[in-house]
Amino acid sequence: MQVDRDLDKVGVHCTIKDCNLLDFLPFICQGCQGQFCLEHKDEKEHKCPTPVVKIGGTTVTCDKCDNILPVPVNCLDKDILSMHLRKGCPKKTTVNQHKCSFCPKMESIKIVCPNCKNNFCIKHRFERDHKCKPRVNPPLQQTISPHLQNLLNQLRNSKPVKTNS
Secondary structure, three states, X not given: OHHHHHHHOOOEEOOOOOOOOEEOOOEEOOOOOOEEOOOOOXXXXXXXXXXXXXXXXXXXXXXXXXXXXXXXXXXXXXXXXXXXXXXXXXXXXXXXOEEOOOOOOEEOOXXXXXXXXXXXXXXXXXXXXXXXXXXXXXXXXXXXXXXXXXXXXXXXXXXXXXXXX
């Protein structure tokens, strides 16, 4: 009869092979995404390979990588940490540190004074806070090559050119 075959298409069979119950309102496991009947809906009943961390679980922080790891309700912190280490704990990411020129404090961002060109922390970033002494630039004659210096002197000593205006 055609009606009996159509009913098989409406429901879903329980994922447990020994059960295989046809269920019209199956439960979907949040961990393994399997579809189960009322009897096998709990993670313990169908032996879920990827159980979801329940509300009320705790967390533990790995000392090596600073990752926060969820600890399910019925597990121990040390078991979660050892499993994390076995899977391969990523190395801690380091942040560049910039030392203040005025005090021993370190900052993660570089703050350079536009006047004295030194690096400072947030507290000493303003000129008045670090008693800024501008860098003295050497005289122009010391930075120019002798050949260019001679050309400049010749230009200074030359007579101005008159233009017709």
